[in-house]
Amino acid sequence: MKNKTLEQLGKNIQNLRKQNGFSQEEFAEKIGIATNTLSSIERGFSFMTINTLDRISETLNVQPQELFYIADVTDELKMYEYIVGKLEIIKNNKYNLNLLYKIVKSLFGWPSPLGRGRHRGGEPS
Numbered sequence: 001m002k003n004k005t006l007e008q009l010g011k012n013i014q015n016l017r018k019q020n021g022f023s024q025e026e027f028a029e030k031i032g033i034a035t036n037t038l039s040s041i042e043r044g045f046s047f048m049t050i051n052t053l054d055r056i057s058e059t060l061n062v063q064p065q066e067l068f069y070i071a072d073v074t075d076e077l078k079m080y081e082y083i084v085g086k087l088e089i090i091k092n093n094k095y096n097l098n099l100l101y102k103i104v105k106s107l108f109g110w111p112s113p114l115g116r117g118r119h120r121g122g123e124p125s
Contacts, residue, residue, distance in 0.1 A: 007044030008070050014042040016060045016067075021093055031055040061089050 017027045028038040033052055040046040048056070057064040062085075090096040 003044065005068070005070075006047060009047075009068055010042040010044040012067050012069060013056060013060075016062060016089075017042075019090065019093070019096060020060055021095065027059070030059055 017024070022030070024038055024042075025035050028035040031038075031052060032055060033048070037046070037048075041048055053064055053067070057067060060067075066085075087100075090100060
């Protein structure tokens with residue numbers, strides 16, 4: 001039977017694994033567990049040992065507590081710190097970095113359709 005905490009933990013691991021460009025097979029091998037064990041963890045059907053939790057967080061470059069993240073971030077400073085932390089994760093992943101760049105660029109309209117100087121967000125074009 002699924003536990004909601006395990007289910008969210010599994011989803012978080014799966015999302016981070018994909019963001020880091022690992023297939024299930026690659027990631028399972030990297031952290032030293034069987035692919036079917038990782039699949040069971042990601043689907044929320046089983047937990048892992050502390051050692052596996054440590055290897056997962058180390059491989060994904062996150063603190064172990066981040067894997068248990070459930071609530072929405074509402075505080076502005078926490079949102080900023082969360083975003084900066086995720087930028088550290090993707091800085092070496094060319095695909096995700098390029099994707100984020102395109103999203104941010106479209107969000108802020110860079111380069112400015114208004115010409116030179118500052119615009120909407122106060123950033124230079």
